[in-house]
Amino acid sequence: MIESHTLFIFFSTALLLALSPGPDNLFVIAQSAQNGRKAGFAVTLGLCTGLVGHTLAVAFGLAAVVQASAMAFMILKTAGALYLLYLAWQAWRAGAVNDQAAAVPALSDLDLYRRGIIMNLTNPKVSLFFLAFLPQFADPRHGSMALQFLQLGAVFIFATMIVFGGLSLAAGGLGDRFRRSPSSLQFINRVASAVFVGLALKLALSER
16 A cells, blocks of 8 residues: 555645646536536536546556557547537537527536546546556555555545536636626637637647
């Protein structure tokens, strides 16, 4: 097992990394502002579920395949970029909705949860980051490396949930005020669409 002081350093580092601007926290902010706090929490749970997949990939060697295979990396990042463009189109199409207009069906918590999972799992940079980051805090002298990776992954996910949960509260509260006005709602949807397009381009142009 990993020593407690090492875990504390890792947890502190994970908090800082979760706070630094990146695709996942921008995604949480955009979804929270557009759909509310509850939506942000659902997306956060989805993203963290995706992190479970990346943790398992590192622990059992699957991430090394993505690192070694240019084709696997290209397929994953293309799928992720296309999905983000789809979300951008949905946000743009939503426009402004008021009580008299034909409302766009609200996304369920399950839909938002799935969005988070897909967003995270189709980003190969996360697996490569884990592959580079987790081994720095693991030591073969302390037992199974796979178990240590799983332990570090769990701590990273916990730190991510704390930060992203806070972002959901803040962005969701701000979005609640804007959503009372049709014109403000349209503005939020347009901004969310632009964020998704930006994230798609960032992912599509990323290199290993």
